[in-house]
Amino acid sequence: MAELGGPKGGFLGLGNARALSRDLLGFYRDNARAHGDAAAFRIGPIRCFQFSHPDHHHEVLVEKAKSFGKPARLRRVLGQWNGNGLVVNQGESWVRQRRLTNPAFKPQRIARYVDIVNRRAEMLLAGWQAGARVDASAAVYRLTFGVVAEALFGSDVEAHTERFAAEVAVLNVEGMREMSSPIIWPLWFPTPAKRRIRRATRYLQGVADAMIAAHRKAGEDRGNLLSAMLHVRDDEAGGDGGQMTDRQARDESINLMLGGAETTGTAVLWTLHLLSTHPEEQARVRAELAEVLGGRAPTAEDVGKLKWVERSFQEALRLYPPAYLLPREALEDVTVGGHAVPRGAQVTLVVEVTQRDARWFPEPEAFRPARFEGEPTWPKGAYLPFGLGPRACIGRGFATTEAVVALARLLQRFSVKPVGAVDAVAQVSLHPREALQLELVEGGG
Numbered sequence: 001m002a003e004l005g006g007p008k009g010g011f012l013g014l015g016n017a018r019a020l021s022r023d024l025l026g027f028y029r030d031n032a033r034a035h036g037d038a039a040a041f042r043i044g045p046i047r048c049f050q051f052s053h054p055d056h057h058h059e060v061l062v063e064k065a066k067s068f069g070k071p072a073r074l075r076r077v078l079g080q081w082n083g084n085g086l087v088v089n090q091g092e093s094w095v096r097q098r099r100l101t102n103p104a105f106k107p108q109r110i111a112r113y114v115d116i117v118n119r120r121a122e123m124l125l126a127g128w129q130a131g132a133r134v135d136a137s138a139a140v141y142r143l144t145f146g147v148v149a150e151a152l153f154g155s156d157v158e159a160h161t162e163r164f165a166a167e168v169a170v171l172n173v174e175g176m177r178e179m180s181s182p183i184i185w186p187l188w189f190p191t192p193a194k195r196r197i198r199r200a201t202r203y204l205q206g207v208a209d210a211m212i213a214a215h216r217k218a219g220e221d222r223g224n225l226l227s228a229m230l231h232v233r234d235d236e237a238g239g240d241g242g243q244m245t246d247r248q249a250r251d252e253s254i255n256l257m258l259g260g261a262e263t264t265g266t267a268v269l270w271t272l273h274l275l276s277t278h279p280e281e282q283a284r285v286r287a288e289l290a291e292v293l294g295g296r297a298p299t300a301e302d303v304g305k306l307k308w309v310e311r312s313f314q315e316a317l318r319l320y321p322p323a324y325l326l327p328r329e330a331l332e333d334v335t336v337g338g339h340a341v342p343r344g345a346q347v348t349l350v351v352e353v354t355q356r357d358a359r360w361f362p363e364p365e366a367f368r369p370a371r372f373e374g375e376p377t378w379p380k381g382a383y384l385p386f387g388l389g390p391r392a393c394i395g396r397g398f399a400t401t402e403a404v405v406a407l408a409r410l411l412q413r414f415s416v417k418p419v420g421a422v423d424a425v426a427q428v429s430l431h432p433r434e435a436l437q438l439e440l441v442e443g444g445g
């Protein structure tokens, strides 16, 4: 078996830890440039591997999915507020929870959320005027946060959305910090950071508990995600006939809020940015909107017809995947691409590098929504903004519908022009470094 190259990182590989905490994505990009599709390195006693060949992704996420779990460190940090929600859950418990949560994301249910997106897009547009320069980041995150919150809990949650979003932001910052810190203190530890985490977690759990109690009391299916989770019975093949406990519904609710708002918002922002800097692509999108919608609000049936809106979104997800890395831990000795990966090793799939690789996407830096016309020309595992295999994103259909409807509504009303240069920063998601500013132009561009 060929020995893998990789950065040495000096004494005990500690230089690698420093390089990772300085520039997470940059570290993996440099390794891929220097060592190719597979590299190995150490951080202290921990053996780490990175892979960016599509076949490697497929092997880890699909063919050998059972040999990999979420890294213990990630589970420990996120578990403080995600509890045992889907993102961090493992084994049989994950299988059951995924089975119980899947029905909430069936296409018929997602169709019901289109009204929520339309209404919230209208609220956003009410604050936008032609000729203005707007802070698109603030507006779009408010929109995507509000959409997930309302789709999850119903309109009763309105009074809590601002604070909820603020506390989620606190957890994202503290989570990122803890992930790269040498020691993860227990939750009760009396530091200011831990106090912030405890306060935010208590708040999110309190809101979720209140919503669950109200739904249980009302009894009926209110059509939202929480209702779906509370009413589903585990009757599918392999099911035990039971239902989700309140505790599990709380963990899943918090998970969906954390997993669903920032990712979708970031992807919508990149799509707006890329369309603003590619006027010919924006013109094609706007012509499609005029033809399919003729000025009316999009319905669930329209979503599939808005091909260029969706392709622009897909291409934005290729260039700027919000989940730019997929971390795993080997649960047993296993091979990837013929390389031995021992049990306990940390494995990182570098999605951003693969999706910008000229072998799979000619002229990879170019924004070309037309790549998504017809059958994919790239191998399985080359395009994976929503992951792959059994642990792929449960919210893919939800996010796509939400993004297409929101983009349609905004671009139907205004065309957008860029304001200054924009670059990306890799934190919890890969998002614009500064708040994205856009100039609004009434009607045509």
Ligand code: HEM
Pocket: 086, 087, 088, 098, 148, 255, 256, 257, 259, 260, 261, 263, 264, 267, 321, 322, 323, 326, 327, 384, 385, 386, 387, 388, 390, 391, 392, 393, 394, 395, 396, 398, 399
């Ligand atoms: C553009 C928007 C989104 C992107 C790019 C995205 C990306 C991803 C990716 C890459 C994964 C797999 C992670 C891994 O394999 O380690 C994932 C999982 C997940 N996503 Fe999303 N996501 C998006 C929107 C959403 C939405 C809207 C929701 C819910 C409302 C959601 C909920 C989840 C959950 C619960 C998981 C864990 C699934 C499991 O392990 O069973 N995501 N997402």
